[in-house]
Amino acid sequence: MTTGGRYATSAALHERATRLTPGGHHLSGRPLLEPATSPMYFERGKGCRIWDVDGREYIDYVLAYGAILLGYADERVDAAAVAQLGRGSLLSLNHPMHVQFLEALLPRFPGAEMGVFVKTGSEATTAAVRIARRATGRRRIARCGYHGWHDWCLPVDPAVPTGLAEQVPEFSAREPATLAAILDAHPGEVAGVILAPEMLHPPDRAKLVELIGLTHRAGAVFILDEIKTAFRTPPGTLQQHLRLQPDLTTVSKAMGNGWPIAAVVGPRELMRHAEGMHLSATYHGDTASMAAALETLAIVDREQVADHVWRLGERLIGGLAEAAARRGIAAEAYGEPLPPMPFLRFTHPDAAHNDAVRRAFYAEVFARGVLLHPRHLWFISQAHQVADIDATLDICDAAFAVAAAA
Numbered sequence: 329m330t331t332g333g334r335y336a337t338s339a340a341l342h343e344r345a346t347r348l349t350p351g352g353h354h355l356s357g358r359p360l361l362e363p364a365t366s367p368m369y370f371e372r373g374k375g376c377r378i379w380d381v382d383g384r385e386y387i388d389y390v391l392a393y394g395a396i397l398l399g400y401a402d403e404r405v406d407a408a409a410v411a412q413l414g415r416g417s418l419l420s421l422n423h424p425m426h427v428q429f430l431e432a433l434l435p436r437f438p439g440a441e442m443g444v445f446v447k448t449g450s451e452a453t454t455a456a457v458r459i460a461r462r463a464t465g466r467r468r469i470a471r472c473g474y475h476g477w478h479d480w481c482l483p484v485d486p487a488v489p490t491g492l493a494e495q496v497p498e499f500s501a502r503e504p505a506t507l508a509a510i511l512d513a514h515p516g517e518v519a520g521v522i523l524a525p526e527m528l529h530p531p532d533r534a535k536l537v538e539l540i541g542l543t544h545r546a547g548a549v550f551i552l553d554e555i556k557t558a559f560r561t562p563p564g565t566l567q568q569h570l571r572l573q574p575d576l577t578t579v580s581k582a583m584g585n586g587w588p589i590a591a592v593v594g595p596r597e598l599m600r601h602a603e604g605m606h607l608s609a610t611y612h613g614d615t616a617s618m619a620a621a622l623e624t625l626a627i628v629d630r631e632q633v634a635d636h637v638w639r640l641g642e643r644l645i646g647g648l649a650e651a652a653a654r655r656g657i658a659a660e661a662y663g664e665p666l667p668p669m670p671f672l673r674f675t676h677p678d679a680a681h682n683d684a685v686r687r688a689f690y691a692e693v694f695a696r697g698v699l700l701h702p703r704h705l706w707f708i709s710q711a712h713q714v715a716d717i718d719a720t721l722d723i724c725d726a727a728f729a730v731a732a733a734a
Contacts, residue, residue, distance in 0.1 A: 334695065337381040338368040360702055365691040367699075373400030375711035378699060386699040387716050389706035394556050394669075397582035397637075398627060399711025405585045408623040409616045417616035429618040432625055434593055436564050438573045442599035445591045446612050449555040450476025452578040452590040453522065455607050459576065459592065460520030460549035463601040468517045470510045472501045473524025475553055501528040504538045511546040520576075522551040525566050526705065529665035533570045540574065549598065551576045555590070559583055559625070560668040560707070562634040569666075587620035627710075634668070637708040640717050641667030644708070647721035648672055655728035657685065664705040671705045688734035692727035 333339070342363050346352030353359075353368070360366040367380040376399055378388040388400075398405060412425075426445065434440045446452050453475040461467060475481045483492035499507040501523055511518055521543040528535060543550040552574035557566040559582045567574060575598055580590030593599075627633065641663060648661035648670075658676040663669055674689075676682040690702045698720050700706055 333364060334384075335363065335365075335367050335380070335382055339363045341369045341381065360694070361687055361690055365687075366694050375399040375401075376709050376713075376716055384697065386694070386697050387712075387720055388699045389670075389708070389720075390699055390701050390704070391707040391709055392586060393704065394581045394707045395584070395586050396707070396709055397560055397633065398585045398624060399709045400586070402585055402624075402627075402711075404627060405587070405620045405623045409587055409620040412616045412619035415615075417619075418611065418614050423613060423615050425615045425618050425622075426613060429622060430591075432622055433579075433591060436568075436625075437577050437593050438567060439595050440577065440593040441596040442602075443591050443593035444599070444602055444607055445589065445618070446607070446609070447588045447614070447617070448476070448590050449578065449580040450478050450481070451609070452555065452580055452592050453481070453551075453553055454478050455602075456551045456553075456576045456578050456592045457520050457522060458605065458607070459594075459599065459602050460551065462605055463549060463598055464519040464547065466517055466519035466548070467495060468514055468519060469496045470499050470507055470518055470521045470548075471496055472499050472507075472522070473527040473553065475522060475524060475555075501525075501535065501539065504535055504542060507539055507542050511542060511548070516547070518546055518548045520549040520551050522553055524553040524555070525557055526665045526669065529662060531566070531570060531665045533572070536570065536572055540572065549575045551578065553578050555580045556669065556705075557666065559628050560634055560637050561666055562638055564628070564634060566666070583624060584617050584621045585624045587617040589614075589617040589621050631710065633710045636710055637668040637712070638666070640712050640714070641670050641708045643714070643717050644720065645670050647717070648724060651721060651725040651728055655725070655732050657689075657728050657732060658682075668708045669705050670708070672700070684734060685731045689724075689727045689731040692730045693723060696723040696726065698723050 342352055359368055369381040370378050371381050372379050376387055378386050430443050434443055444455060446455055457469050479488040480492060480496050482488055483496045497510050499510055540550045552567055554565055554577055558579045561569050576592055576594040578592050583589055645661045645663060645667060652659040660673045660675050662671060664671045674682045674686045686702060693700055
């Protein structure tokens with residue numbers, strides 16, 4: 329039964345939802361802790377702040393799981409999208425903005441000469457591995473990290489067809505030898521290697537170069553999944569930051585500042601294999617999201633957004649580490665993989681103690697007005713300012729004190 333309390337309206341909505349949708353939650357919107365100690369339903373956001381259905385305000389670091397880079401309801405981005413909606417955002421065939429969007433996107437990625445646009449990150453990674461298969465005439469894919477909800481991304485889930493675990497084996501970016509073992513075990517069979525760079529933190533350029541080299545020596549395509557990292561890493565992408573050149577790159581998340589858009593980009597010689605391939609979907613050509621992305625990219629360039637979120641991420645990570653040490657909390661603050669994507673990991677060797685401290689910390693943080701995710705990396709937006717970071721650190725320091733007492 330729903331009871332009163334700090335999150336009573338959220339809890340009531342959750343109770344209703346359990347009768348309407350499996351699990352009672354949308355995607356990863358399951359309770360951050362449990363319904364009694366964390367908000368679950370939010371009704372609006374602006375800048376770096378979000379308001380729950382019980383009327384409480386939070387400084388938000390979840391940011392729709394990284395889809396927000398500039399801030400919620402950015403008037404410049406939304407105005408561009410709304411203007412396009414007034415012209416008919418989805419027309420029967422092609423639109424000039426399809427060309428304009430790719431012309432603006434491709435120069436940001438070393439060696440990228442062609443691209444295909446889709447709507448979500450899962451679609452982008454699926455399109456990328458399909459292009460790799462067509463280009464090589466092979467079927468197997470080696471993967472590292474989360475690449476979406478499609479079957480090939482979750483090959484050991486009992487709800488997907490059997491045999492995918494053998495077709496899509498997993499390697500560790502920290503141990504290039506694990507990729508070498510897959511390639512050696514299946515000579516001439518691996519079409520592509522796909523890596524989410526947040527699986528390697530801190531970033532290690534030497535290991536990434538080694539992974540690319542192993543892939544190329546096996547005649548496979550190296551795909552860098554920059555769904556999370558692109559546009560929030562100076563000078564624009566992680567591959568530019570580390571001076572890497574993957575064969576294919578997937579992008580989404582921050583590119584539309586909340587409007588759904590994604591893409592796969594790469595060199596002409598490789599991307600031409602997508603010609604005639606069935607990558608079509610009814611809504612891929614939607615131009616409202618493209619207008620939002622074009623405006624977002626222009627702001628990212630003009631206002632040096634990546635540098636801003638990097639600096640604030642470093643400030644948050646450093647402050648969290650100092651506060652945890654001062655309060656005697658076993659915890660590690662770090663970028664996953666870089667400062668604009670911070671996270672806090674509790675590290676006490678006793679699992680039960682660790683879980684109790686973690687739960688006490690997050691419950692207190694929520695109660696004091698900061699939204700952090702206990703299980704998923706966080707994000708910094710352009711809308712966050714130094715004052716927001718410092719206010720967050722004060723709240724986290726108080727939460728560490730409560731957790732230590734618990």
